[in-house]
Amino acid sequence: MSDARGPETAALPPLDEVLAVMRVVAIPTRTRFRGISVREAAIFDSPLGASEFSPFPEYGDAEASAWLAAALDFGWREQPAALRDRVEVNATVPAVAAGRVPEILARFPGCRTAKVKVAERGQGLADDAARVRAVREVMGPDALVRVDANGGWGVEEAVTALRALAEFDLDYAEQPCGGVDELVEVRRRLSPGDTGEGPLLGEAAATLGLHARTSPLVRIAADESVRKAADPLAVARAGAADLLIVKAQPLGGIRRALGIVAEAGLPVVVSSALDTSVGIAMGLQLAAALPLAEGEGASGAVLAGACGLGTAALLEGDVTADPLLPNGGEIEVRRPRLDPEQLTRYAAPAERERWWRERVTRCHALLSAAAH
Missing domain, CATH: 3.20.20.120 (Enolase-like C-terminal domain)
Structure with a gap:
């Protein structure tokens, strides 16, 4: 279902499929922005093109699950038509x-x-x-x-x-x-x-x-x-x-x-x-x-x-x-191609990779529960 009260929860891809195409990056900012000097993000090399899950670390799972719904929708479902390029x-x-x-x-x-x-x-x-x-x-x-x-x-x-x-x-x-x-x-x-x-x-x-x-x-x-x-x-x-x-x-x-x-x-x-x-x-x-x-x-x-x-x-x-x-x-308006060299250059440390994978796992469980 999709309405103004909650995120899209239909047709979630399986968790193991999501985790299999996931990389975590940590990219420095040019200028401190909202107190942030390094921006972390989970990037998915998903079937319909690259997608991103990047709620700020302080956000709880309930809030972050909407971000994951967006990432899964963008990476695994066709999107509404663009009216301009x-x-x-x-x-x-x-x-x-x-x-x-x-x-x-x-x-x-x-x-x-x-x-x-x-x-x-x-x-x-x-x-x-x-x-x-x-x-x-x-x-x-x-x-x-x-x-x-x-x-x-x-x-x-x-x-x-x-x-x-x-x-x-x-x-x-x-x-x-x-x-x-x-x-x-x-x-x-x-x-x-x-x-x-x-x-x-x-x-x-x-x-x-x-x-x-x-x-x-x-x-x-x-x-x-x-x-x-x-x-x-x-x-x-x-x-x-x-x-x-x-x-x-x-x-x-x-x-x-x-x-x-x-x-x-x-x-x-x-x-x-x-x-x-x-x-x-x-x-x-x-x-x-x-x-x-x-x-x-x-x-x-x-x-x-x-x-x-x-x-x-x-x-x-x-x-x-x-x-x-x-x-x-x-x-x-286009979808960028992931670059393996850049993904490697900005790969997050192993402990942050684990943190993000655990976060995706929890948020996916919340979305799955909401769908039933």
Whole structure:
């Protein structure tokens, strides 16, 4: 069965077949990202092409089992048809010092949208503002700039920060707070007539060539409140977001993700979770299966701009000799071939290989139980 309440559980391949085609890699990141300096992933040389299982190590088996459902679906079942052969992607800027922004953006050639990490532990609003300003200065006034707090602010912090960062003409703010009720309150307080002060476009905005935005002051996008929620549609029902960020692996695969966004009826941006090119291919397939928004103000389950699928550029290596990297601000929708040399080069230590095999075994058992 596949619906908004749980991952796809039909026709699981046998566990021994899954383990037989599994390799585990540990790939260093170019820059510390979400506290990670090495990205681990289980890669399957599966019948219909390479697939990936890469929930972060701290995730419990119940949450990780949705990621395994996605990997098995992608590797062992035909996928929904793509509507296009290329997907526009954004640059992703980790919580680096402002001086490193040009170096990071250079890894995303042709991208005219950037997502900037904010609300990093140990940093403050001044650090965030400097980083966002640096992005705006490098990319110019016509680029789209987004921020992603990963739920790191409370309501008051979020409202204060987003009113300040609105100076740089934000496309949207992703998951400023953790809870759905908090998102509702932040969105209300950033709506017309409740900003607390007038248009926040002062000297800095004029210097950067920006223009005053119409309402709302900053749009709100939901990520963790969708992919980590028992009820991924709660955000839409509560009116907590203007658009959804969806990721194929955490939502149980491309089919289930398409079902969720169809029910939610909100515009969508597809993102990744610092995947290898194999996981990126899954996200690209999801993005390519969504219709494009037609004109400003388009609503419904449509692809609403550049996707966060360029993050293989943040890894030191990959599992393929032909990685899925931005070119002209886009990535081709294709499935990369696994490269034995790269798999060997980035092979995880034996104890981590065992850890991941045990994890796959437990998650497979959960999926099997749910199917009966």
